[in-house]
Amino acid sequence: xxxxxxxxxxxxxxxxxxxxxxxxxxxxxxxxxxxxxxxxxxxxxxxxxxxxxxxxxxxxxxxxxxxxxxxxxxxxxxxxxxxxxxxxxxxxxxxxxxxxxxxxxxxxxxxxxxxxxxxxxxxxxxxxxxxxxxxxxxxxxxxxxxxxxxxxxxxxxxxxxx
Amino acid sequence: xxxxxxxxxxxxxxxxxxxxxxxxxxxxxxxxxxxxxxxxxxxxxxxxxxxxxxxxxxxxxxxxxxxxxxxxxxxxxxxxxxxxxxxxxxxxxxxxxxxxxxxxxxxxxxxxxxxxxxxxxxxxxxxxxxxxxxxxxxxxxxxxxxxxxxxxxxxxxxxxxxxxxxxxxxxxxxxxxxxxxxxxxxxxxxxxxxxxxxxxxxxxxxxxxxxxxxxxxxxxxxxxxxxxxxxxxxxxxxxxxxxxxxxxxxxxxxxxxxxxxxxxxxxxxxxxxxxxxxxxxxxxxxxxxxxxxxxxxxxxxxxxxxxxxxxxxxxxxxxxxxxxxxxx
Numbered sequence: 001x002x003x004x005x006x007x008x009x010x011x012x013x014x015x016x017x018x019x020x021x022x023x024x025x026x027x028x029x030x031x032x033x034x035x036x037x038x039x040x041x042x043x044x045x046x047x048x049x050x051x052x053x054x055x056x057x058x059x060x061x062x063x064x065x066x067x068x069x070x071x072x073x074x075x076x077x078x079x080x081x082x083x084x085x086x087x088x089x090x091x092x093x094x095x096x097x098x099x100x101x102x103x104x105x106x107x108x109x110x111x112x113x114x115x116x117x118x119x120x121x122x123x124x125x126x127x128x129x130x131x132x133x134x135x136x137x138x139x140x141x142x143x144x145x146x147x148x149x150x151x152x153x154x155x156x157x158x159x160x161x162x
Numbered sequence: 163x164x165x166x167x168x169x170x171x172x173x174x175x176x177x178x179x180x181x182x183x184x185x186x187x188x189x190x191x192x193x194x195x196x197x198x199x200x201x202x203x204x205x206x207x208x209x210x211x212x213x214x215x216x217x218x219x220x221x222x223x224x225x226x227x228x229x230x231x232x233x234x235x236x237x238x239x240x241x242x243x244x245x246x247x248x249x250x251x252x253x254x255x256x257x258x259x260x261x262x263x264x265x266x267x268x269x270x271x272x273x274x275x276x277x278x279x280x281x282x283x284x285x286x287x288x289x290x291x292x293x294x295x296x297x298x299x300x301x302x303x304x305x306x307x308x309x310x311x312x313x314x315x316x317x318x319x320x321x322x323x324x325x326x327x328x329x330x331x332x333x334x335x336x337x338x339x340x341x342x343x344x345x346x347x348x349x350x351x352x353x354x355x356x357x358x359x360x361x362x363x364x365x366x367x368x369x370x371x372x373x374x375x376x377x378x379x380x381x382x383x384x385x386x387x388x389x390x391x392x393x394x395x396x397x398x399x400x401x402x403x404x405x406x407x408x409x410x411x412x413x414x415x416x417x418x419x420x421x422x423x424x425x426x427x428x429x430x431x432x433x434x435x436x437x438x439x440x441x442x443x444x445x446x447x448x449x450x451x452x453x454x455x456x457x458x459x460x461x462x463x464x465x466x467x468x469x470x471x472x473x474x475x476x477x478x479x480x481x482x483x484x485x486x487x488x489x490x
Contacts, residue, residue: 087415087434091408116415118407127408129415156403158412160434161328161422161441 003028003056003080005046005063006072011037016044022062023048026055056080069111069133084139085113087131088146092155094128095119102149103130109142110134164484165197167215169240169271171233171262172248173205176276178222179469180248180476185218187477196481202240204233211240233258237265244272244483246476251279253368253377253393260284267291267299272487274479276303276472282377282393285384298486300479301385305378306331308471309464310478311450315386322454324386326426331378333446333466334362334369335401335421339409339432340444343418348406361446371400372421372430379423379430387425399431418442 009015016035023030023046032047050056056075063070073080094102094117103112110132119126134142143159150157170177184191184198191198199215209231210216220226237245245266249259260280266273267288275281280288281301292299302312306329315324330336334356341352353370356362368374376396383391401421412419412434420441422433435441440461443449448466453459465471 087417089408089411089419089434091403091405116411118411120407125405127405127411129411131415156399156408156432158404158408158419158432158434160417160436161420161424161439 001050001052001056002031002076003048003050004072004074005044005070006074007044007046007068007070009035009042009044009068011040011042015042018066019044019046019063019068022059022066026059026062027051028055028059067111071133084136085131085133086110086139086142087129087160089127089129089158090150090155091127091158092125092153094126094155097153097155099128102153105145105149106130106132106142109138109145163195163197164488165199166244166480166484167199167201167242168480169202169204169237169242169245169266170200170248171204171237171245172250172277173203174248174250175469176472176476177203177205177246177248180246180473181218182222183470183473183477185222194481196484198480201242202236204231204236206233209233209236211236213241233262234265237262237271238269242271244274244480246480247273247275247277247280248476249277251277253279253282253373256280256283263288263299264291267295267297270295270297272298272300272483274300274303274476274483276476278304278377278381281384282380285381286390289384298483300483301381302479303472303475305329305381306448306450306462307464307466307468308474309448309450309462309466310475311452311462312382312385313478313482314460314462315452319452319454319457319460322456325453325455326424327382327386327450327452328441329375329378329382329423329425329450330420330441330443330448331423331450331466332369332372332375332421333448334366335372335375336443336448336466337361337446338370339401339404339419339421342404342406342409343413344444346406346410349402349404370402372398375421375423376430379425379428382423382425383428391428395428397429397431399429401432404432 028048028050030048035042035044112132114131117128202211208228210226247259247262256279259277263273263280337356338352376398383389409419417434419432420435423430441449443463449463451461
């Protein structure tokens, strides 16, 4: 079956190989690679044939292990699996209350892609927007995790309307 | 001709606007085949009663004599088909509306209301009582002002499974958050402006702490999603800790901050709404998104408050009662 992976990669040497290796190693027959550069990231589409779904699942698991997240996976032109991008804002002493720990805990369920902080005055509450990529079936757990962090660290949480 | 005798309990802003709309639409109503007669109008201080129908123009001009009869006595004693309960609500006790509605239903009269509090406190009890007495309890005007959300869900979307309802259900907070996003001002300045325009109460806590939105969430949860939900089941977060930085940050990433009621999630709080999302309405507008299994997502927007706009929902409910009674 024909598979297309759509990914956003960091523009650093070796990234594309990191994607292609698991495909070949699991018997995927690569037929096309398209990439375009924008800013510090590269959008890549990798098209290949695999024998069956089990093979595809092995390839996706291998990519996940390498912390490569696919924005979309198309099988025979239909969406097979989708990552969701979820944004939320935390208001409070976001940096002081161990921002590294906040990000690490979220990263156990998804991948924090973007952190944008506004701090008018170091003594006052700051606001941080986090954008997280997460598998569709983990959205609920991620939301629970963020709510728990906000409760314990006393942040106002502004969730995205789903 | 479908005829009905109405008792209007509550002659404040909404009561007056309802009477004025009824008077203004008299010929339209006759053309549609409805003959509506107001046989009593009640206020805290007294009542006007006329079994032949009150002259609405004279009433609006202040040219009728008010008697001393108490609202509850009028509801019990005056012969009527529909009671409009339009008194202001008290979210703690539900009174006087709760007593008015119970008396009307017990007396076998249909009820049309714009008063949230009695429903928030005892939706199941009132709904059960109406069922037992074989009369209608119509509540479209309690949520979203003019927006026909409850009737749309219960009638036109009847065959759909309704998964969730998200709503921007409070005009005051939406005005404040819109102002913050559009002009970069902080919460306090936006609130002060809303107060100077009469869009926020001198004590704005009921709106900004999210209680008003939560009350509407309770009504939607009970009336549309059929859960036995109370106000204490809703997690409520207001907008007073939303900072100018948070609003600006949201804007830079393609979002607006809105106070959203999430009915199935039983939550009220500030949420990020993508700028191109249908819930992104500005100023004091309301917007309600209904997620259904057959029709997909349906969004209704419009005036969430305002006496005249609310009268549209009230009058619509009155006519629905008459249609239903005739059909049965």
